[in-house]
Amino acid sequence: MKRRNFLFATTCLPLAALAGRPLAAATPADQLAIGFSMANVLTLDPAGSGSKERTQIITNLYDCLVGIDPADRTRLVPELAESWEVAEDSGALRLTLREGARFASGNPVTAEDAVWSLRRVLEQNLAQATNFRIRGYAAETAGEDFRALDDRTLQIRLPEGTDPQIILLTLAITGTGSILDRKLVMEHETDGDQGRAWLALNSAGSGAYALQAIRANEFALLVRNENYWGPEPAMRRILMRHVPESQSQRLLLEQGDLDIAYSMAAADLESIDDDPAITVQTAIGNGLYYLAMSMADPVLSDPRIRQAVLKLIDYDGINAAVMPYYGVKHLCPVQIGLGGETFDSGIARDVEGAKALLAEAGHEGGLDLSIRALSVPPFDSLAAAIQGSLAEGGIRAEIITGDGETVYGAMRRRNFQMIVGRSGGQISHPDGDLRSILVNPDNSDAAGLTGILSWRVSYRNEEINRLADAALLERDKARQDEMYQQILGLYEADVPPIQPISQVTDSVAMRSDIAGLAISPVWQTKLATVTKDR
Known part of the structure; x- marks a missing residue:
């Protein structure tokens, strides 16, 4: 019987392949090929839209201060902040950054980067700003709401009567709470846009991967961040290919040209149900x-x-x-x-x-x-x-x-x-x-x-x-x-x-030799834990 997991709970690839030539079967052991749709990936600026497909990319490029446990979406886990506490007067959160964390550029992650990133979401007033605005934050008061106390400590005002857990959960949303390399971004500022145009096609994060290249409705190529603060990811490169047709994803997966297919239709998932080389994992x-x-x-x-x-x-x-x-x-x-x-x-x-x-x-x-x-x-x-x-x-x-x-x-x-x-x-x-x-x-x-x-x-x-x-x-x-x-x-x-x-x-089809993929219930699936048994 097919091995399907249902969780109710909470490659340097050749440039010729990127240009559209057929890929050789069996991707390299340290490179991951993913098929999904890029139709709704309009920008990679974290402050922009919150589509599922865009989040699937950005969550691997940027860290938040805190993260969501993929096994329990109500549980917070440390990311760039190693600890946090509510101030004695219950009026603010204080978060302490992990020591020695660096962005992919090599620049150190500081509290100033964090507060600038959070303020920027409100100042740019793109889709992700809503997550802050509905909690009582505004661009006009962001300078006081988000403050760096020293290089590793930042303070966030708690709106009156708000549960601190709600604010922490907001900080864990990819895009809203993603922390940017302020120095690198501002080197690419144009006409006061805080790097908005540049960030559409580039990355400036501290995540397990950095963006090497992206072509609209073609592919996004991610490379391992050698400055990553966490355990070294097993995959050296990740190619996220725009394969909007479900049948194409299925054929590429069956041939071994894809390791993971994110968006296959039900009929194609049904058709591979008895294939021992493929596993389908479905989660609420x-x-x-x-x-x-x-x-x-x-x-x-x-x-x-x-x-x-x-x-x-x-x-x-x-x-x-x-x-x-x-x-x-x-x-x-x-x-x-x-x-x-x-x-x-x-x-x-x-x-x-x-x-x-x-x-x-x-x-x-x-x-x-x-x-x-x-x-x-x-x-x-x-x-x-x-x-x-x-x-x-x-x-x-x-x-x-x-x-x-x-x-x-x-x-x-x-x-x-x-x-x-x-x-x-x-x-x-x-x-x-x-x-x-x-x-x-x-x-x-x-x-x-x-x-x-x-x-x-x-x-x-x-x-x-x-x-x-x-x-x-x-x-x-x-x-x-x-x-x-x-x-x-x-x-x-x-x-x-x-x-x-x-x-x-969320139903994800993958080659059966793929391990370590933990589907996030909030679309924020991290690929740093993925390995291959090859």
Whole structure:
């Protein structure tokens, strides 16, 4: 029987190969070849977008002050900070950096680098800034919020009433908490951009690997960081190849040209199930696959239309046919393991009820809408399945596929109707999902809260905002859980513009002689521990 692990819990390659010539089978023992999609890798600046695929690269180039234990996403582990404590007045965190840590450039890692990196996230105000802003930090006060006390000690202000664990978990998010080599970055500053243009295609971290080269929608080549503070990685080079087609990933894996395939479709994973040379590892991951509907759209602003859409979706059928290896059915905006599994959603398929709602809203003959989705699995297949479900009720949904800019760019501009996406808070706490999906501090266009899904879909509920703030301060766990259930009830009553369909599962196929791969539940899989038995 096939050896498949399910975790429910928490090569210097020839340049000719990079140019597109076939690779020789059996990659070198000290070089790793990974197939995945780069369609949503728009920049390698840690302050930029937080897509899964981008995170898979950046987490191996940059360290955070603290990290997430891949076996238990609620547990913090040291990275650049060897220790941390809450100040006596409970107003700040103090973190002590490990002694002797250096960036890949050879420059020492200092507290000044750390505070500059954290301030920079807010000052650049790209997608990762949202993770700080929702916790009470702002570019205007970053100089006081993040301070270096000496070369190895930094202090971070705790917003009033905030659980220190929430801030530490925020610091552990790749991108938000990634620490940059300030000296190297500023050598490449252009017009006051703090190295933003240069960092799109270069790295300046202290991670186990450094970026040697990247070509958009072709490959990213990582080389071992000889100045890495941790144990020396077994792999000298890592080639992350853009192989968006699942069948191509499968064939390359079977031939030995790939060691690991990150994004194979269910059908191809099924087809290799009995191959003794390949192992598939599946784990409950981070995030939710969802259908988002813009409340700024004149049609979808009508709750009857949104309700009709939700009644038409065949949640059971879609999860059974499309989502194996990608996700498991989950209709709650709080993830499995964080309390969402206890919520009893009232959503059920009702085609006739949907038709009645459409008729009541003046669309007895049906209506035309559009769904945007990335042109890679499972997004394209999920969009097609939803399209089929909607058609049974008279909703004709045009599918618009493309890259990250086509899909999420339109969403950030609040210029779309429906989108099939994937998201979720990376904080291992219900509050993380609420801040990512439900809470919207300011719904104005000027607010530009592009990292918050509720802002993107123009949804704001004052009572949900209030209860989320109150729950964060509640120290009685039972009472806090009650408040979160109340929030979920309010959200469902609003006819959710963001409807989760599946909880993400991460399925990784690899050659059976690969060992040491620990899938991170928050997409931050470190490759420094990977070895080959060759």
